[in-house]
Amino acid sequence: MTQPVDIDPRAGAMVRSSLVKRIFTNPLGIIAVAILAIMILAATFAALLAPFDQNFADIGNTLAAPGGEHLLGTDSAGRDVWSRLLYGAQLTLLSALLCAAVAIGIGLPAGLIAGYYGGPFDTGASWFTNLLMSLPGIIVLLSARAALGPSVWISMIMFGILISPGYYRLTRTAVQSVRNELYVDAARVAGLGDGRIITRHILSVVRAPLIIQTAMVLGVAIAVQSGLEFLGLGNPAEATWGVMLSDGFRNVYLSPQLFVWPVLAIGLTIGALVLLGNAVRDALEDGQKIAKAKRRATDATGAVAAVDARVPAASDVRTRAVSAALPAVEAGTEHHLLRVSNLGVGYPQADGSVRSVVRNVSFHVDRGEVVGIVGESGSGKSQTAFSILGLLPDTARITGGTIQFDGAYTVAPGDERVSQTRLRALRGRRIAYIPQEPMSNLDPAYRVGSQLVRPMMLVLGISRAEATRRALDLLEKVGIADPKRTFDAYPHEISGGMAQRVLIAGAISCEPDLIIADEPTTALDVTVQAEVLDLLRDMQKELGVGVILVTHNFGVVADLADRVVVMQHGSVVEAGQVRDILRDPRDVYTRTLLDSMLEGKEPMTTLGSSAPAAPVVPTLADAARVGLITDVAATASTETNEAIEEVAR
Numbered sequence: 001m002t003q004p005v006d007i008d009p010r011a012g013a014m015v016r017s018s019l020v021k022r023i024f025t026n027p028l029g030i031i032a033v034a035i036l037a038i039m040i041l042a043a044t045f046a047a048l049l050a051p052f053d054q055n056f057a058d059i060g061n062t063l064a065a066p067g068g069e070h071l072l073g074t075d076s077a078g079r080d081v082w083s084r085l086l087y088g089a090q091l092t093l094l095s096a097l098l099c100a101a102v103a104i105g106i107g108l109p110a111g112l113i114a115g116y117y118g119g120p121f122d123t124g125a126s127w128f129t130n131l132l133m134s135l136p137g138i139i140v141l142l143s144a145r146a147a148l149g150p151s152v153w154i155s156m157i158m159f160g161i162l163i164s165p166g167y168y169r170l171t172r173t174a175v176q177s178v179r180n181e182l183y184v185d186a187a188r189v190a191g192l193g194d195g196r197i198i199t200r201h202i203l204s205v206v207r208a209p210l211i212i213q214t215a216m217v218l219g220v221a222i223a224v225q226s227g228l229e230f231l232g233l234g235n236p237a238e239a240t241w242g243v244m245l246s247d248g249f250r251n252v253y254l255s256p257q258l259f260v261w262p263v264l265a266i267g268l269t270i271g272a273l274v275l276l277g278n279a280v281r282d283a284l285e286d287g288q289k290i291a292k293a294k295r296r297a298t299d300a301t302g303a304v305a306a307v308d309a310r311v312p313a314a315s316d317v318r319t320r321a322v323s324a325a326l327p328a329v330e331a332g333t334e335h336h337l338l339r340v341s342n343l344g345v346g347y348p349q350a351d352g353s354v355r356s357v358v359r360n361v362s363f364h365v366d367r368g369e370v371v372g373i374v375g376e377s378g379s380g381k382s383q384t385a386f387s388i389l390g391l392l393p394d395t396a397r398i399t400g401g402t403i404q405f406d407g408a409y410t411v412a413p414g415d416e417r418v419s420q421t422r423l424r425a426l427r428g429r430r431i432a433y434i435p436q437e438p439m440s441n442l443d444p445a446y447r448v449g450s451q452l453v454r455p456m457m458l459v460l461g462i463s464r465a466e467a468t469r470r471a472l473d474l475l476e477k478v479g480i481a482d483p484k485r486t487f488d489a490y491p492h493e494i495s496g497g498m499a500q501r502v503l504i505a506g507a508i509s510c511e512p513d514l515i516i517a518d519e520p521t522t523a524l525d526v527t528v529q530a531e532v533l534d535l536l537r538d539m540q541k542e543l544g545v546g547v548i549l550v551t552h553n554f555g556v557v558a559d560l561a562d563r564v565v566v567m568q569h570g571s572v573v574e575a576g577q578v579r580d581i582l583r584d585p586r587d588v589y590t591r592t593l594l595d596s597m598l599e600g601k602e603p604m605t606t607l608g609s610s611a612p613a614a615p616v617v618p619t620l621a622d623a624a625r626v627g628l629i630t631d632v633a634a635t636a637s638t639e640t641n642e643a644i645e646e647v648a649r
């Protein structure tokens with residue numbers, strides 16, 4: 001199945017790795033941090049550093065020049081300018097922080113929900129955002145001041161609400177760009193709930209742009225606040241830099257330095273915030289360049305992916321509770337691990353029609369059985385697999401049929417959508433998934449080990465130490481030479497082949513009942529393909545799990561599967577034992593599929609067909625020689641070759 005290959009080590013990873021270090025290698029970053037640190041320290045220790053109270057008035061000493069007991073002189077009311085600057089820093093910075101907190105508090109969660117879920121909330125929130133953005137900000141602030149008084153806190157809360165659409169849009173766009181990433185699907189398949197996926201995998205993507213935006217917003221908040229107070233709309237009883245600016249301007253001819261101090265404080269702080277934002281942006285861009293270079297060096301081969309876990313007792317209970325509300329499955333079919341019956345999937349079109357992409361598909365998988373779904377590109381293999389996993393896009397509709405897992409419906413008769421509630425209890429617990437792009441299924445922001453440990457802790461309810469021990473054992477079991485090093489590595493630090501093994505380890509980590517392997521070898525080079533198929537076969541035999549092997553390659557099916565389902569144009573054209581189908585393909589499409597795979601290559605012998613009308617098709621052994629039996633026959637183990645020869649006999 002075709003999936004976008006995008007292994008973008010996103011901003012979140014950069015923030016985690018060495019963002020701080022990179023900021024401190026940038027001279028502008030150092031200057032910005034130094035200025036801000038001084039301002040914050042001055043604000044924090046204002047009470048200690050200020051020789052006078054902010055409102056203490058030395059009436060007999062107004063507009064005094066700097067020097068003596070008044071380091072920076074006094075204002076028109078005889079108040080100490082240095083003390084007011086320090087207290088002003090407190091109020092100015094805190095109220096700017098309040099503004100940013102309000103904007104983030106509204107914009108971030110709304111953007112996360114709208115970007116992740118879309119739907120009516122997205123529509124409603126976007127409408128409200130547009131409304132907010134269309135309001136003339138300064139008029140709203142002046143009205144709020146007139147109605148609610150001159151408090152700087154109220155002004156900044158109002159301003160925070162007005163600028164929250166900036167955060168909303170930023171977050172929504174970032175989330176939309178990653179919500180369909182394979183590693184997010186993989187996390188879903190691993191059994192993580194939406195809340196955890198959003199906080200763990202999605203939030204990390206918006207973290208960096210959020211930091212940059214906040215640096216800018218703080219600067220703007222200080223500027224707006226000072227502007228309002230400069231116009232005389234502040235509270236003269238509260239020392240802020242804006243109020244001091246206003247006082248200084250009124251006395252600019254009598255005592256010009258009164259105007260200079262607050263201008264300096266405001267200018268330096270806003271400048272430092274802008275520089276900090278730029279330094280963070282530069283650091284992130286540098287980080288991405290470094291990570292891309294590393295990725296090019298390591299991204300040589302592909303691999304498998306998977307995530308899963310065994311059914312913990314709690315989820316059994318949950319599954320049963322959910323099943324209890326459902327109609328009973330057809331009598332006599334309960335024993336099948338998975339049964340897909342007359343499944344139809346379609347996509348509603350603009351003209352009201354529904355484009356059918358899967359029609360009347362039926363097959364079953366029993367415990368310990370490997371069923372291959374084979375067909376050309378676009379034949380509906382992936383849509384069928386995604387229906388079982390509950391990973392169909394929001395726009396997809398179940399147009400008919402049912403899916404049952406272990407005697408209970410996941411798609412009951414009449415359901416239009418796959419029930420996420422039912423699937424959540426199974427995915428990552430009893431149904432594991434091995435996708436075709438290993439790198440895209442590992443979150444670049446987290447170490448490999450943490451991506452194995454977390455689902456185990458969550459699903460099995462075991463401690464971190466126990467999950468870590470199991471993860472290291474599993475990595476060894478799937479043939480990783482240095483499990484500890486891989487455990488501690490980020491995805492971009494391991495090769496595609498290793499990532500594939502990691503994800504197989506994840507898939508089997510909790511002994512699932514069913515593994516859906518989606519073209520698990522497509523992205524791999526030939527040698528690694530053979531190794532991975534060997535590994536899959538070994539694991540399947542050892543654990544006795546049911547496997548659905550989605551592939552376009554008959555060779556892989558011959559190598560691993562017991563039964564095969566051949567699909568074309570969304571329908572099943574032929575199904576049965578692999579041996580029977582390959583010896584005697586009855587449907588013309590199956591024969592064409594086999595023939596086309598041999599196109600341009602001369603079969604060496606022919607296989608007798610029991611179907612009188614069937615054309616001559618090559619033997620599996622021949623197919624292996626000419627390349628049909630893949631890469632497996634050419635490169636895989638003796639065991640594989642023997643299996644193929646055996647089928648051919």
Ligand SMILES: Nc1ncnc2c1ncn2[C@@H]1O[C@H](COP(=O)(O)OP(=O)(O)OP(=O)(O)O)[C@@H](O)[C@H]1O
Nearest residue numbers: 001002347357376377378379380381382383384393
């Ligand atoms: N989101 C979607 N919206 C509309 N049509 C879709 C969507 N996803 C898939 N399809 C259509 O469904 C059909 C079956 O696609 P599917 O991905 O199942 O094919 P496949 O057999 O897995 O092929 P491949 O091996 O190339 O991935 C295709 O015609 C495809 O265009």
